[in-house]
Amino acid sequence: MLKNIVSSFRLQGSGLRIGSYSLHPHTSTLQRLPPPLNLDLNLSLHSQSGFTLIEVLLAVSLVALMATLVFGSLYVTTSAIDVARANSANEQIVRSTMRVMIDELSVAKESPAGRWMGVNGLFDGQPADSVAFLTVGQFRGSDSAKDSELVRIVYTREGDLLLRFVRKNLYGLTDESIERVELARKVKGFNVRYYDGKANLWVDEWNGAVRGVPKALLLELMLQQENEELQTIRQWVTVGAP
Numbered sequence: 001m002l003k004n005i006v007s008s009f010r011l012q013g014s015g016l017r018i019g020s021y022s023l024h025p026h027t028s029t030l031q032r033l034p035p036p037l038n039l040d041l042n043l044s045l046h047s048q049s050g051f052t053l054i055e056v057l058l059a060v061s062l063v064a065l066m067a068t069l070v071f072g073s074l075y076v077t078t079s080a081i082d083v084a085r086a087n088s089a090n091e092q093i094v095r096s097t098m099r100v101m102i103d104e105l106s107v108a109k110e111s112p113a114g115r116w117m118g119v120n121g122l123f124d125g126q127p128a129d130s131v132a133f134l135t136v137g138q139f140r141g142s143d144s145a146k147d148s149e150l151v152r153i154v155y156t157r158e159g160d161l162l163l164r165f166v167r168k169n170l171y172g173l174t175d176e177s178i179e180r181v182e183l184a185r186k187v188k189g190f191n192v193r194y195y196d197g198k199a200n201l202w203v204d205e206w207n208g209a210v211r212g213v214p215k216a217l218l219l220e221l222m223l224q225q226e227n228e229e230l231q232t233i234r235q236w237v238t239v240g241a242p
Contacts, residue, residue, distance in 0.1 A: 120205050127157075
């Protein structure tokens, strides 16, 4: 008992501490001490050393959202670039096709070896015309052309293809000298109109044995690529142009 009483008396600074009271050395009065702080250091350290499950899920959701936005924008940009490249390639094909036809038609001429012939045609409700004529081989000057230098050209549409047939030997009896070339694909229509310079009118068909050589032609080529609208390209051609 005496030991417990003695242990309750402790010195604190210049005063005497008795249990939860402190005796002031100058005033000799007892003052009640504040209760000691009971801090759970382990809990505080534990709460600062990691993240809660909600915080982790929130962070993962934000990262997933940002990744979706980035990859979505990248996909749209890539698709737009692919479409632009495809359209550019199609335009180059159309231009090269028209250039070949213009070059051959512009130096076309009339000869007993082969008359001009233009025939109207339809396929799936769209124009599928055919035109046949003689032109100069290797695009030589028409003034110096001879029958041996002429080739027979036929433009026609078969299905979704625009075809070019070339007969290099006008007097050949077999088809071995005929060359077949695909000028364009995805063709939905091919229409040819002829201008009769004598009658001053446009006609849909042409017979060279009666009319001779047309003064000009109007070519209409209709193309439709996948998931795109029908595109119509028109080109005027003057026959016998220098």
